[in-house]
Amino acid sequence: MFRLDDRVALVTGAARGVGATIAKTLAQAGAKVVLADILVAEGEKVAAAIGDGARFESLDVTKEEDWTRAVDSTLGALGRIDVLVNNAAVLHMGCVENTPPDVFRRLLEVNTVGPYLGTRAVLSAMKSQGKGSIVMISSIDGLVGMNAVSAYSASKFGVRGFAKATAMELGRSGIRVNSVCAAGGGPEMTAPWLDKMMPFLEHMQAYMDDRGIPGGVPVEQIANAVHYLASDASDGVTGIDLPVDGGATAGKWIEGFNTL
Numbered sequence: 037m038f039r040l041d042d043r044v045a046l047v048t049g050a051a052r053g054v055g056a057t058i059a060k061t062l063a064q065a066g067a068k069v070v071l072a073d074i075l076v077a078e079g080e081k082v083a084a085a086i087g088d089g090a091r092f093e094s095l096d097v098t099k100e101e102d103w104t105r106a107v108d109s110t111l112g113a114l115g116r117i118d119v120l121v122n123n124a125a126v127l128h129m130g131c132v133e134n135t136p137p138d139v140f141r142r143l144l145e146v147n148t149v150g151p152y153l154g155t156r157a158v159l160s161a162m163k164s165q166g167k168g169s170i171v172m173i174s175s176i177d178g179l180v181g182m183n184a185v186s187a188y189s190a191s192k193f194g195v196r197g198f199a200k201a202t203a204m205e206l207g208r209s210g211i212r213v214n215s216v217c218a219a220g221g222g223p224e225m226t227a228p229w230l231d232k233m234m235p236f237l238e239h240m241q242a243y244m245d246d247r248g249i250p251g252g253v254p255v256e257q258i259a260n261a262v263h264y265l266a267s268d269a270s271d272g273v274t275g276i277d278l279p280v281d282g283g284a285t286a287g288k289w290i291e292g293f294n295t296l
């Protein structure tokens with residue numbers, strides 16, 4: 037289902053976590069995948085493990101010249117770019133008074149400006165093909181607010197807005213732009229704050245258990261949503277936010293009410 041044979045997909049932040057799983061999922065569906073990241077050794081290893089058709093490109097999403105090189109190299113080797121997954125991102129956890137301006141700016145630079153540069157870089161190829169799918173990996177923190185993630189939340193709301201505006205601009209060129217709002221990811225992203233979060237483990241568990249579908253969301257589910265949006269199965273879909281969050285943003289759960 038949702039085959040991607042003969043399609044070329046470029047996935048940023050693919051050296052680990054969600055990006056690596058997205059690259060594997062798209063490759064399993066038949067796509068030739070280009071994994072891009074600043075973590076060169078890790079990214080090359082993931083590409084080698086995927087095998088046939090997978091390539092690695094060293095790419096810092098904040099650098100326009102890196103985008104030009106990665107896109108030129110992909111077009112030179114594979115001839116087209118059908119799918120761009122803007123997945124690379126960085127996190128900062130801290131209340132607003134513990135979020136210095138340079139950190140706030142850095143999150144916007146990687147998480148919002150990065151996808152903007154990536155979108156610009158693939159436009160000419162996708163326009164000449166008359167078809168393309170661009171997927172932003174946003175977050176539930178791009179749909180609702182939460183304490184301690186103001187910079188991250190601003191960047192993830194931003195990328196979602198950028199997706200909607202560009203979906204309007206590019207639909208007539210056959211290019212769709214959508215966002216996946218994930219409620220989970222790889223463990224490495226939150227690892228630097230784990231010690232500080234440990235005292236609140238019980239509350240973190242309650243946060244996840246109060247969903248329509250209690251618990252965490254496996255990264256494979258996020259990759260499956262990207263797979264759908266990358267494929268022709270979603271040809272009528274553009275400008276959406278697809279929450280893969282177990283219903284976290286759908287409503288409230290009140291313990292006991294199911295007995296009424």
Ligand SMILES: NC(=O)c1ccc[n+]([C@@H]2O[C@H](COP(=O)([O-])OP(=O)(O)OC[C@H]3O[C@@H](n4cnc5c(N)ncnc54)[C@H](O)[C@@H]3O)[C@@H](O)[C@H]2O)c1
Binds near residue numbers: 073096123174175220
């Ligand atoms: N981890 C979570 O709990 C969580 C929750 C919701 C949404 N998400 C989103 O899922 C996506 C993937 O996150 P993850 O959990 O796999 O995190 P991760 O930290 O494991 O992976 C992010 C990847 O992006 C790369 N990266 C960072 N800066 C880069 C840059 N300037 N240029 C190129 N690559 C860069 C990193 O090297 C890394 O490989 C992100 O968009 C993230 O915001 C994650």
